[in-house]
Amino acid sequence: xxxxxxxxxxxxxxxxxxxLVFLIRQYQLRGLIVIVTAVALIVNSIxxxxxxxxxxxxxxxxxxxxxxxxxxxxxxLFYIYAGLSxxxxxxxxxxxxxxxxxxxxxxxxxxxxALEEIKPAFLIDNLAVLMVLVISIIGSLICVYAIRYxxxxxxxxxxxxxxxxRFLFWLVLFLGAMNGLVLADNLMWLYFFWEVTTLCCFQLxxxxxxxxxxxxxxxxxxxxxxxxxxxxAAMIYLYNxxxxxxxxxxxxxxxxxxxxxxxxxxxxxxxxxxxxxxxxQMPFQNWLLGAMVAPTPVSALLHSSxxxxxxxxxxxxxxxxxxPVLGMIVAVCGAFTFFAASVLAISQTTGKRxxxxxxxxxxxxxxxxxxxxxxxxxxxxxxxxxxHAISKGLLFMCAGTIEHQIWSREIEDMEGLAExxxxxxxxxxxxxLSMFLPPFGMLLGKWMALEAVYAVPLAAILFxxxxxxxxxxxxxxxxxxxxxxxxxxxKIESLSxxxxxxxxxxxxxxxxxxxxxxxxxxxxxxxAVDNVIPIQHAFTEGWQIILPDAATALSLEKGVGLLGSYPxxxxxxxxxxxxxxxxxxxxxKPQELRPxxxxxxxxxxxxxDEWYAEADNVSKLELGGYYFESAASEESLNAWVYxxxxxxxxxxxxxxxxxxx
Amino acid sequence: MNQVWIAIIAVVVAPFIGGLLAGxxxxxxxxxxxxxxxxxxxxxxxxxxxxxxxxxxxxxTQFIWLIAYLVFMITCLVFLVLQxxxxxxxxxxxxxxxxxxxxGFSTKSPYSHFGANRELMQILSYEPILLLFALAxxxxxxSFMISSIMENSTPLLISLWPVFIALVIALTIKMRKSPFDIxxxxxxHQELVKGIMTEISGPYYALVTLTEWYELVxxxxxxxxxxxxxxxxxxxxxxxxxxxxxxxxxxxxxLTGGLMVRICWAAALILCVLNILYIYFMRGVA
Numbered sequence: 014x015x016x017x018x019x020x021x022x023x024x025x026x027x028x029x030x031x032x033l034v035f036l037i038r039q040y041q042l043r044g045l046i047v048i049v050t051a052v053a054l055i056v057n058s059i060x061x062x063x064x065x066x067x068x069x070x071x072x073x074x075x076x077x078x079x080x081x082x083x084x085x086x087x088x089x090l091f092y093i094y095a096g097l098s099x100x101x102x103x104x105x106x107x108x109x110x111x112x113x114x115x116x117x118x119x120x121x122x123x124x125x126x127a128l129e130e131i132k133p134a135f136l137i138d139n140l141a142v143l144m145v146l147v148i149s150i151i152g153s154l155i156c157v158y159a160i161r162y163x164x165x166x167x168x169x170x171x172x173x174x175x176x177x178x179r180f181l182f183w184l185v186l187f188l189g190a191m192n193g194l195v196l197a198d199n200l201m202w203l204y205f206f207w208e209v210t211t212l213c214c215f216q217l218x219x220x221x222x223x224x225x226x227x228x229x230x231x232x233x234x235x236x237x238x239x240x241x242x243x244x245x246a247a248m249i250y251l252y253n254x255x256x257x258x259x260x261x262x263x264x265x266x267x268x269x270x271x272x273x274x275x276x277x278x279x280x281x282x283x284x285x286x287x288x289x290x291x292x293x294q295m296p297f298q299n300w301l302l303g304a305m306v307a308p309t310p311v312s313a314l315l316h317s318s319x320x321x322x323x324x325x326x327x328x329x330x331x332x333x334x335x336x337p338v339l340g341m342i343v344a345v346c347g348a349f350t351f352f353a354a355s356v357l358a359i360s361q362t363t364g365k366r367x368x369x370x371x372x373x374x375x376x377x378x379x380x381x382x383x384x385x386x387x388x389x390x391x392x393x394x395x396x397x398x399x400x401h402a403i404s405k406g407l408l409f410m411c412a413g414t415i416e417h418q419i420w421s422r423e424i425e426d427m428e429g430l431a432e433x434x435x436x437x438x439x440x441x442x443x444x445x446l447s448m449f450l451p452p453f454g455m456l457l458g459k460w461m462a463l464e465a466v467y468a469v470p471l472a473a474i475l476f477x478x479x480x481x482x483x484x485x486x487x488x489x490x491x492x493x494x495x496x497x498x499x500x501x502x503x504k505i506e507s508l509s510x511x512x513x514x515x516x517x518x519x520x521x522x523x524x525x526x527x528x529x530x531x532x533x534x535x536x537x538x539x540x541a542v543d544n545v546i547p548i549q550h551a552f553t554e555g556w557q558i559i560l561p562d563a564a565t566a567l568s569l570e571k572g573v574g575l576l577g578s579y580p581x582x583x584x585x586x587x588x589x590x591x592x593x594x595x596x597x598x599x600x601x602k603p604q605e606l607r608p609x610x611x612x613x614x615x616x617x618x619x620x621x622d623e624w625y626a627e628a629d630n631v632s633k634l635e636l637g638g639y640y641f642e643s644a645a646s647e648e649s650l651n652a653w654v655y656x657x658x659x660x661x662x663x664x665x666x667x668x669x670x671x672x673x674x
Numbered sequence: 675m676n677q678v679w680i681a682i683i684a685v686v687v688a689p690f691i692g693g694l695l696a697g698x699x700x701x702x703x704x705x706x707x708x709x710x711x712x713x714x715x716x717x718x719x720x721x722x723x724x725x726x727x728x729x730x731x732x733x734x735t736q737f738i739w740l741i742a743y744l745v746f747m748i749t750c751l752v753f754l755v756l757q758x759x760x761x762x763x764x765x766x767x768x769x770x771x772x773x774x775x776x777x778g779f780s781t782k783s784p785y786s787h788f789g790a791n792r793e794l795m796q797i798l799s800y801e802p803i804l805l806l807f808a809l810a811x812x813x814x815x816x817s818f819m820i821s822s823i824m825e826n827s828t829p830l831l832i833s834l835w836p837v838f839i840a841l842v843i844a845l846t847i848k849m850r851k852s853p854f855d856i857x858x859x860x861x862x863h864q865e866l867v868k869g870i871m872t873e874i875s876g877p878y879y880a881l882v883t884l885t886e887w888y889e890l891v892x893x894x895x896x897x898x899x900x901x902x903x904x905x906x907x908x909x910x911x912x913x914x915x916x917x918x919x920x921x922x923x924x925x926x927x928x929l930t931g932g933l934m935v936r937i938c939w940a941a942a943l944i945l946c947v948l949n950i951l952y953i954y955f956m957r958g959v960a
Contacts, residue, residue, distance in 0.1 A: 429782070431735065451766050463761060463805070467812055470954060474947055477809070478939070481768075481801035485794050488772045492779025492790060499733050577759045577818035584749075591745035591773075592738065599741065601734040609732050609783035610872055619732075622782055636784060639791045644932070 016070050020135060020196065022057040023145060026050060027189030035182040038175070044160040044511075047181060051153035054188065058142075058149035062537075067138035067544065069198065078129050081205045082119070086112065088208045092238065095215070101231045107238030111245050118249045124257070128201055131262050136198035139541035140395075144195035144326055147399060151318040151406045152188045154515040158410050159184055159310035161511030165417050166308050180220055184314065187213040191319045195326055200251070200262045204244050207287075207323070211237040214320055217311040218304045229303030236300040240287035247280035247287075264330060272336045275672050281334045282669035284327060285343060286662070292324030292376040295350045295658035301373060305365040305422075309413030312365060316372045317406030322398060325376055329383045329394055333546055338668050341469055344384030346661045348472035348479075350377030353654045355482035359489070360645040362638075363422050364412050367490060368405065371448065374479060375401050375455075381472055382462050392534070392542045393461035400454030403526065404447045407519035411441040414512055418505055424493050425637060432497045434506040440520050442494060445487050447523045452584035454527045464577050493638050498622045499606060530581055677756055684755040685748055692887025693717045695894075699860075699920060706924045721883055727876035732781045736873065739777035740881055746770035747888045754895050757821035761808040767892070768804075771797045774882075778870040789870025793857035795931040799938035800844040806946035807896075810837045813953040824902050831900040831911070833953060836945040838900055842915055843941050847934070848893045850886075851923035856931050864928055 030050040037043045089112040096105030119125040163177045190213060194206035211234065219230030251261040254276050261267050261277065270277055293301035301321065305312055315321060328343070335343065351374045358370035375397060382394035412422070414437050419426055431438045447453040459480065466473045508516075526533060606619045616623040616631045626632040643649070697714040704711025713719075731737065747770045753763040771793070778790030808818060814833055815822045823830065831838055847854040855861075858869035874882055897915050898908035929937075 450769055451762070456765060460762060460765065463809070464812070464818055467809060470947070470951055473809055473950075474806075474943070477802045477805040477942075480765075480805060481798050484768055484772055484801065485798050488775050488779075488794055488797075491776055492787075495735055495776060495780045496782050496787075497733050497735060497780065498782045576816070577761065579759065579762055587745060587749045591742040591749075595738040595741040599734065599737045601731060601737070605728075605730050607730045607732055609781060610785065610867070611783075612867070634782065634784070636782060636787055644935075 016064065016068065016137070017072075019057055019060055019064075020070060022053060023061075023149065023192040023196070024189050026053060026057075027185050027187075027192070031182045031186040031189070034185055035178050038178060040164065040177075043178065043181065047156050047160055047185065050185060051157050054149040054153050058146045061137070061142045061145055064137060064142075066142065066540070067136065069133035069136045071132050071134040075129060077134075078201075081202060082125070085115070085205050085208065088212055089115070091212070092234065095231070095234065099227065099231055101235070103235040104231050104238065107235050107242055110242045111238060114242075114245050114249060118245075118252070122253075124252055127252075127257065127259050128262070131199045131201065131259050133263070133265075134199045134202055135196045136265055137196060138544040139537065140326075140330070140544045141195050143395060143399070143537070143541050144322070145192055147322065147402045148188060148191045148195070148318045151402050151519070152191065152314060154518055155310055155313045155317070155406060155410065156181070156184055156188070157511060158313070158413075158515040159308075161509050162310050162413055162417070163308060169417070169420070176220070180217070180308070183213045183216045183220075184310065187217070187314060187319055191323060194323050198264045200244075200248050200264060203264065204241070204248065207244065207291075208241060210291075210320055210323055211241065214304070214315065217314075218307045220307055220311070223306070226306045229300075229306050232303050233300040236290055236297050239297075240290035243283040243287045243290075247283035250283075251277075251280050268330065268333050270334060272334050272339075277334060277673075278336060278339060279669045279673035281331055282339060282665060285331055285335075285339075286665070288324040288327035288331070289346065289380065290324065292321045292328070292380060293373050294324075294346065294377060294380060295353055295373075296655045296662075298350070298354065298370075298373050302366065302369050305363075305369055309365075309409055309416060312368075313406050313409035313413065316368065316409055317402045321372065321376055322402065325379045325383070325394070325398065328380050329391065329545060332383045332386050332391065335384070335386060336672065338672075339665065340384045340386045342384070342661065342665045342668060344381045344466075344469045344472045345475075346658075346665065347377045347379070347381030347384055348466075348469075348475035349657060349661060350374065351381060352377075352475040352479040352482070353650070353658070355479040355486070356645050357647060357650060357654075358486040359482060360640050360642055360647065361486075362424055362640055364415070364424050364427065364490070365409070365422050367424070367486060368408055368412060371483070371486070372401075372405055374483065375405075378459065378462055378476075378479075381476070382465065385465055385468065385472075386546065387465050387468070388542055388546055389461055390465035391545050392538055393458050393465055395538050395541055396454060396461065396530070396534075397458035399526065400447070400458060400523075403519055403522045404444055404453075404455060407444040407516065407523070408441065408448075410512070410516055410519070411437060411444055414508070414516065415441065418507075424490055428493050428636075429497050430494045432499070433503060435504075436506055436508065438494055440516050442491060443520060443523065445491055447527070449483055449487055450588070452527060452581065452588045453523065454530060457527075457530060457579055457581070460577075460579060489638055489640075496636065498609075500620045528581065528585055680755050681752045684751055688751055688891040689884055689887045692890045693721065695890055695916065696887060699916075702917075702920050703861075703924060706920070717883070717887075721880050724880035724883070725877050729876055729878070731875070731878065732783065732873050735780040736777045737878060739773045739780060740874070740878055740885075742773040743770055743777065744881055744885045744888070746773060747885050747892065751888055751892050751895075754820065754892060757819065757824055759818050760811055760820050760823075761805070761818045763820075764801075764804045764808050768797065768801050770885075770889075774870070774885075777874070781873045783873050785867045785872040786870060789857045789868075789872065792931055793870050795935055796847050796854070796857055799854075799935050800847045802942040803840045803844045803938060803946065806942055806950070807837055807841055810834050810946060810950050810953070811899075813950050820899065823899050824905075827903050829901040829903065829907075834900065834949060836949040838897075840941045840945040841897060842918070843938060845893055845897065845915060846919055846922060847938070848889060849919050849923075851919050853922075853926040853929040854934050855923075855928055856934055859928070 030046055033046050034043050089108055092108035096108055163180050167175055190206050190209035197203040197206055215230045215234040218233050219227045255261055290297045304315055354370045354374035358367050361367045379394045379397050382390040416422055418434050448455050463476055466476055608615050608619050611624050614625045616625050622634045623631050624634050696717040701711040701714055746766055750763050750767045775790045775793045778786045812818050815826055858871050859865055894912040898912040901908035901911050
């Protein structure tokens with residue numbers, strides 16, 4: 014297939030499929046279209062690997078540029094309409110701050126003619142392909158999951174008129190927009206796709222049309238519109254400050270400048286800011302936290318492969334155009350978000366909210382890596398993108414599956430789920446372990462990040478504290494799932510195929526990518542890193558991700574020359590011995606079972622969890638999780654978080670302004 | 675092949691050293707408290723007696739996590755003797771601790787949960803110190819490999835003494851000594867029900883004891899790294915730190931968990947961070 018066809022499948026096929034899905038009201042047929050689209054997207058994204066990268070492409074027909082301009086204004090006009098009809102002035106204001114400057118620039122200044130000349134439209138390099146793979150594979154699996162999920166969702170809500178078509182429309186469209194976003198090189202096109210993702214996000218969050226859903230959707234809209242405004246400002250500045258030249262309206266030219274052109278620093282900082290908002294960095298974390306009111310496939314999509322990943326993608330892309338000081342401050346901003354979100358996650362009692370804070374924290378880590386701008390840090394960022402997408406996609410789908418079994422999102426209600434829904438819990442626990450247990454990819458990324466962070470001591474400290482907090486909040490949740498009284502649990506589990514296929518696919522993905530990380534790294538990620546920061550020397554030099562025999566031998570031969578090593582395969586063997594084998598072979602005979610120790614007040618034998626309370630009243634034993642409310646609650650910490658986060662942003666812009674003007 | 679033998683010998687020998695140290699601990703503590711104390715080999719007698727007890731439990735998952743605790747701890751020790759990546763060792767050690775916490779959470783027992791929550795606070799306290807220790811070693815040596823420490827002829831203690839002090843605080847937590855024996859204690863006078871250990875009995879309690887011996891050897895080994903050339907000085911320093919812990923244990927009472935987290939984070943932030951910054955500063959000047 015040629016590049017034109019592949020781009021069409023990646024970007025336009027989801028659009029066509031979305032329209033079809035919207036029009037078809039029959040459950041089976043609609044599901045079939047989603048599945049076919051998903052398969053096509055996945056196959057197509059794998060074909061991207063066969064291309065001779067990097068390459069670029071501009072459609073011959075100028076009509077595409079016109080269509081994008083028209084749709085740009087259509088979207089912005091819709092935001093104005095949304096702002097007016099919801100009476101949400103923030104939405105209105107930030108829609109106006111985009112549309113007025115844009116119209117003035119294109120038609121008042123008369124830039125629109127020159128803008129059509131920007132080439133290339135698309136730049137396909139390894140980083141872009143990496144993103145396309147993540148979006149197409151994981152995003153598609155989530156769409157498949159959504160088919161059944163939305164059916165159950167509406168059954169439970171007893172809706173009279175099905176709105177599943179509308180939901181799937183925005184969900185599938187999202188994938189197309191994301192693919193466009195990561196492939197675009199022309200800033201005008203990038204901006205267009207950026208706005209489409211914001212629009213999809215708004216529509217999906219507000220989907221249930223409850224008051225809370227609409228409010229949270231509007232919040233996501235106005236916060237991301239601030240980002241859009243910053244992007245418009247950056248584009249106009251790039252055009253005007255360069256004397257009406259379109260040279261720097263293409264991403265690759267900005268990056269090629271390598272942070273040397275002083276006047277470029279301000280627009281780079283503005284676009285970086287746009288990316289940080291989309292990646293829900295502090296102080297803009299609230300839009301992503303609010304997004305959890307939406308049905309779970311939305312959260313899964315926003316958190317794993319789309320939306321927030323667009324934000325970190327842009328920051329990583331722009332990393333070569335930072336100057337050292339800007340890089341440092343971006344690293345500290347990201348590290349601060351990593352730290353603050355990890356600590357706040359400790360006090361959360363809702364499962365999806367813990368997941369959301371964990372996402373924000375990991376995005377902070379990725380952005381911090383982009384700010385560090387060393388080869389190792391950028392490689393860490395890319396590994397984190399891949400593994401976070403897999404694990405978080407899986408975890409949100411698990412959260413949704415659990416929700417449809419117990420009809421609650423509260424961690425306390427998940428008590429003893431290991432007995433009630435063993436399969437779901439097994440997958441969930443594996444997903445959680447993959448977020449912080451040594452052999453898995455996420456920890457590898459974190460390890461690389463920590464080894465790379467030494468250059469910015471402040472970020473290093475924040476990393477360290479955040480790592481400790483991360484362990485605590487995962488362990489607390491795991492503990493609630495695991496708490497079991499044998500013989501008392503009732504099985505409530507039933508998994509339909511539309512649930513289990515995506516769940517098991519990602520489950521397998523965790524292991525396949527985790528174990529196969531060395532070839533993945535050598536054959537692919539290395540080149541993607543090279544796209545961002547040209548590799549001066551083989552950057553794996555001194556940093557080993559090793560296979561069994563080579564491990565110890567190398568460290569002895571090279572001695573001090575070796576900077577760090579992460580023996581992936583031996584660690585997986587350790588994991589198998591430590592957890593998998595005991596899980597398979599450790600058995601407990603019924604006669605070995607005993608009731609718990611309650612100082613002699615336990616009322617009965619192993620088949621009860623009651624005890625003699627005061628005056629020998631038999632009461633049920635109830636235990637709860639501990640959430641550190643006094644130390645880590647949002648009420649006590651948020652004020653500090655906002656002050657520090659805003660201060661960091663002010664410092665960032667002061668530096669950028671100071672250098673640029 | 676040489677490497678494999680080193681690993682095997684370490685794994686076999688470490689419990690003997692750990693058990694012996696535990697025996698010394700009990701004897702010395704008894705003397706400090708004016709008691710005669712058990713024989714030095716008492717921990718081994720206890721261990722074998724526990725192994726012979728019948729296997730009873732409140733549920734199965736707990737076993738799995740206890741085995742994971744042991745296996746990860748042994749892996750850490752292997753990493754140490756094979757002179758692997760220090761940062762990765764710290765991450766593994768952290769997860770070993772988490773496995774133990776999950777063992778505590780697995781059973782629906784209030785005492786076990788108390789202990790597990792407190793164990794979590796302990797992890798929250800010492801993990802930053804250990805991670806900063808790894809970063810400080812990197813700042814000093816330019817490598818995360820333990821092998822680089824072993825080859826460096828200048829002892830770490832000279833430039834990293836503040837980190838050493840912080841690590842001694844972490845050692846107090848790891849050895850379950852007062853004032854930081856929050857999750858469970860070795861002394862009867864501290865608690866009537868043994869926290870996170872409440873629901874662990876018989877052979878599995880023996881397993882936990884074994885893991886604690888490995889842990890003791892591992893942490894003392896990390897401390898010995900501060901004077902790695904010649905290593906016997908480092909080992910003496912580690913033994914000195916061990917004796918010091920016993921003294922601290924006997925002159926302190928248990929603190930609250932919150933205070934422990936604060937003290938440890940303060941120690942980590944002040945001692946370790948200043949130490950690291952000082953190294954950077956000196957490098958900049960030079």
